[in-house]
Amino acid sequence: MDIVVGVADLKVSNRPEHVLVTHALGSCIGVAIYDPLARVGGMLHFMLPESSLDLSRAQENPYMFADTGVPRLFRECYSLGAQKQRLRVKVAGGSQLFGRPEHFQVGRRNYNVLIHGEDVGGNKARTLCLEIATGKTWVRTTDNQIYEL
Amino acid sequence: MSLIPQILRSLKNLPPFPMVAQRALMLVNKPELSIQELVEVIKFDPAITANVLRIANSAYFGLRREIHSLHQALLLLGTQELLKIIIASGATRLFANATPGYFSERHGLWRHSVSCGLMADLLARELTWAERATCFTAGLLHDIGKLVLSLFVDQKFAAIMEVVETQGKPFHRAEKEILGVDHAEIGGEMARIWDFPDRLRLVIRHHHLDCPESFSDNLVLLIHLADVLVLMFGQNLGREGLAYDGYPEVLKHFGLRERDLEKILLHFGCIWNDAQVFFGLIGSAHGLQCAHRG
Ligand SMILES: [Fe+2]
Numbered sequence: 001m002d003i004v005v006g007v008a009d010l011k012v013s014n015r016p017e018h019v020l021v022t023h024a025l026g027s028c029i030g031v032a033i034y035d036p037l038a039r040v041g042g043m044l045h046f047m048l049p050e051s052s053l054d055l056s057r058a059q060e061n062p063y064m065f066a067d068t069g070v071p072r073l074f075r076e077c078y079s080l081g082a083q084k085q086r087l088r089v090k091v092a093g094g095s096q097l098f099g100r101p102e103h104f105q106v107g108r109r110n111y112n113v114l115i116h117g118e119d120v121g122g123n124k125a126r127t128l129c130l131e132i133a134t135g136k137t138w139v140r141t142t143d144n145q146i147y148e149l
Numbered sequence: 150m151s152l153i154p155q156i157l158r159s160l161k162n163l164p165p166f167p168m169v170a171q172r173a174l175m176l177v178n179k180p181e182l183s184i185q186e187l188v189e190v191i192k193f194d195p196a197i198t199a200n201v202l203r204i205a206n207s208a209y210f211g212l213r214r215e216i217h218s219l220h221q222a223l224l225l226l227g228t229q230e231l232l233k234i235i236i237a238s239g240a241t242r243l244f245a246n247a248t249p250g251y252f253s254e255r256h257g258l259w260r261h262s263v264s265c266g267l268m269a270d271l272l273a274r275e276l277t278w279a280e281r282a283t284c285f286t287a288g289l290l291h292d293i294g295k296l297v298l299s300l301f302v303d304q305k306f307a308a309i310m311e312v313v314e315t316q317g318k319p320f321h322r323a324e325k326e327i328l329g330v331d332h333a334e335i336g337g338e339m340a341r342i343w344d345f346p347d348r349l350r351l352v353i354r355h356h357h358l359d360c361p362e363s364f365s366d367n368l369v370l371l372i373h374l375a376d377v378l379v380l381m382f383g384q385n386l387g388r389e390g391l392a393y394d395g396y397p398e399v400l401k402h403f404g405l406r407e408r409d410l411e412k413i414l415l416h417f418g419c420i421w422n423d424a425q426v427f428f429g430l431i432g433s434a435h436g437l438q439c440a441h442r443g
């Protein structure tokens with residue numbers, strides 16, 4: 001069963017029938033983490049790198065920003081029994097649409113975590129999926145190509 | 150073989166642009182527009198009146214009391230805000246059909262158009278332009294050419310994508326190469342047939358910045374930027390994905406820095422859900438939680 005993670009949203013699960021999915025990542029970033037022993041996984045879809053941009057919004061919804069959302073993602077997975085050293089981290093998104101990135105780097109700046117698998121940057125639109133039963137993580141692009149991360 | 154003759158023939162069967170929306174277009178940014186003038190425009194179209202009341206009562210506008218009459222809506226929202234609603238609810242009818250060449254989802258083009266209107270409006274606010282309703286309208290209508298070109302793009306989709314992939318061209322260029330004409334040109338023609346104000350027609354014609362004239366009106370540049378930002382946001386992507394060329398010069402031109410754009414994207418993310426309810430795209434709000442709007 002697909003559990004959809006919206007924009008600026010977080011979902012965690014330990015139920016093997018679940019697949020966490022976040023659709024149409026542009027410059028936003030999807031982070032999927034998974035503990036293969038506990039079979040616990042979580043996914044975050046954040047928009048922007050730093051909550052300093054707007055602290056009151058970050059307080060209303062910490063999942064908008066990487067620096068407030070990522071720690072929550074880990075914490076929520078710990079609370080389902082995941083352990084830090086076992087967690088595999090995979091990242092997708094962060095597209096750039098302005099030719100020269102020095103002008104505009106939301107896509108690139110969004111991407112700043114230690115990771116085990118990634119499909120980041122360029123100008124692709126991506127849907128990110130994480131299967132809780134196996135930890136299999138893959139990306140689907142608009143032209144229906146599928147990459148495992 | 151060029152499809153131009155066939156495409157031009159299909160323009161002959163273009164449905165009329167809804168009358169009320171057409172009249173509203175002429176009033177956008179008219180100085181000293183009276184409430185009475187505006188009421189005159191809409192009162193004979195019951196469907197639009199009903200729509201206006203529904204939209205005005207939606208969470209998007211965050212009004213505290215319920216609105217029962219057009220007059221009340223005008224007083225609380227102001228004439229420019231109301232013009233936006235009238236034009237959008239008139240345009241809904243045009244965008245009711247699927248555009249399979251561009252979007253696999255039925256309301257894809259409408260969603261993109263609404264997003265672009267809202268983004269243009271936010272940018273105008275950021276840049277402290279007075280003409281926010283003009284910006285909204287131009288964003289809403291910039292891709293009307295896709296309404297007509299969709300069927301042809303659908304027929305030739307594989308060939309167009311091959312040009313995108315092998316030559317690294319943005320989608321609209323590939324469209325032009327394969328079909329002989331692109332959606333901006335067709336949109337410009339439609340705007341002529343529908344008697345849109347000149348400035349609006351030129352925005353539609355030039356929003357992909359493909360010739361030097363494109364750079365002569367700030368509104369064209371603003372709509373281009375709104376289009377790019379909406380794509381970056383990513384939630385309503387069409388079949389062409391992100392095969393689009395953004396012009397960084399546009400950012401410089403407006404003196405926008407990265408942080409300004411981040412703020413705009415953030416703001417857009419916050420209004421996006423309410424806005425979808427506003428335009429009848431989804432039933433009720435869920436997802437993003439944001440209290441601020443405006
Ligand atoms: Fe376009």
Ligand SMILES: [Fe+2]
Nearest residue numbers: 265291292376
């Ligand atoms: Fe567009």
